[in-house]
Amino acid sequence: MSPLTLQTKVSDIVTAIPQAADIFRALRIDFCCGGKIPLEEAAKKRGHDPEAVLGRITELETKLAECRDTRPGELAEPELVQYIQTKHHAFLREELPALTPYVTKLARVHGERHPELLRVQELFAALKQELLEHTEDEDRNVFPLVLKFVENPDPEASEQLKPHMTELEREHEQAGSLLKELREITGDFLPPADACGTYKLVYRRLAALEKDTFEHIHLENNVLFERMRAAV
Incomplete structure (x- = not known):
């Protein structure tokens, strides 16, 4: 998946990062039936700062990637x-x-x-x-x-x-x-x-x-x- 932006659809974000659903659920952003809209539009509909929401998702993505890159053995x-x-x-x-x-x-x-x-x-x-x-x-x-x-x-x-x-x-x-x-x-x-x-x-x-x-x-x-x- 290409880098996440404010124009990435909410549903696509959850597809790429399933745990992002928890963020959307807490913010009351519909990622299911109403998820086919850009993150920016979805965040504004709920009165959230789109950049802040994107920041939380990017932080989650980075955290998950760091875990995958470690060689624990x-x-x-x-x-x-x-x-x-x-x-x-x-x-x-x-x-x-x-x-x-x-x-x-x-x-x-x-x-x-x-x-x-x-x-x-x-x-x-x-x-x-x-x-x-x-x-x-x-x-x-x-x-x-x-x-x-x-x-x-x-x-x-x-x-x-x-x-x-x-x-x-x-x-x-x-x-x-x-x-x-x-x-x-x-x-x-x-x-x-x-x-x-x-x-x-x-x-x-x-x-x-x-x-x-x-x-x-x-x-x-x-x-x-x-x-x-x-x-x-």
């Missing part, structure tokens, strides 16, 4: 833990609650014609609970043990850490199973031909959630935990 353990927390954990804590009302609305409005959306809502709710509890456990309990072990990799610290890593890997499998069913039931996150803007938005963001979660799991299972096991 090359980071030392303390920096890798910090990366996981600031990118993946922060993303989940922001995205899961933010996406919830869209999933709820989609199931409510279109669930009768598309009953699979009711299952999508159930799977998303289970995934949300699983991932938020999982990240809380990592931040409060597991990552402090990882950092303690990195500082002093003795057998006692290793024994403290091992059952936590095993449990986290089991939880990763559970989250992966939920995501697998989400992908299957949505036909690879492909909305129907007559899908509205909210329908498309939810599927794009579920696909982005899947991508981020699998990257998250990879860094923990295949990089961080493998290093911990190899250190003793």
Whole structure:
């Protein structure tokens, strides 16, 4: 997509940056049915400074790009833990609650014609609970043990850490199973031909959630935990 300007259509911005929908939603700018107008016009309709709105979206775009450009697998353990927390954990804590009302609305409005959306809502709710509890456990309990072990990799610290890593890997499998069913039931996150803007938005963001979660799991299972096991 070309650089964003005041003349970029609101709907095109959300297509390119799905998380921008949260900004528009907070500002009461219609990105769905009324999204086929330039950002400048849409912002003025709601009494907002178009330049300020564009600035917020550009800032979001830059933040997302910076996350993609980092090579976390090359980071030392303390920096890798910090990366996981600031990118993946922060993303989940922001995205899961933010996406919830869209999933709820989609199931409510279109669930009768598309009953699979009711299952999508159930799977998303289970995934949300699983991932938020999982990240809380990592931040409060597991990552402090990882950092303690990195500082002093003795057998006692290793024994403290091992059952936590095993449990986290089991939880990763559970989250992966939920995501697998989400992908299957949505036909690879492909909305129907007559899908509205909210329908498309939810599927794009579920696909982005899947991508981020699998990257998250990879860094923990295949990089961080493998290093911990190899250190003793």
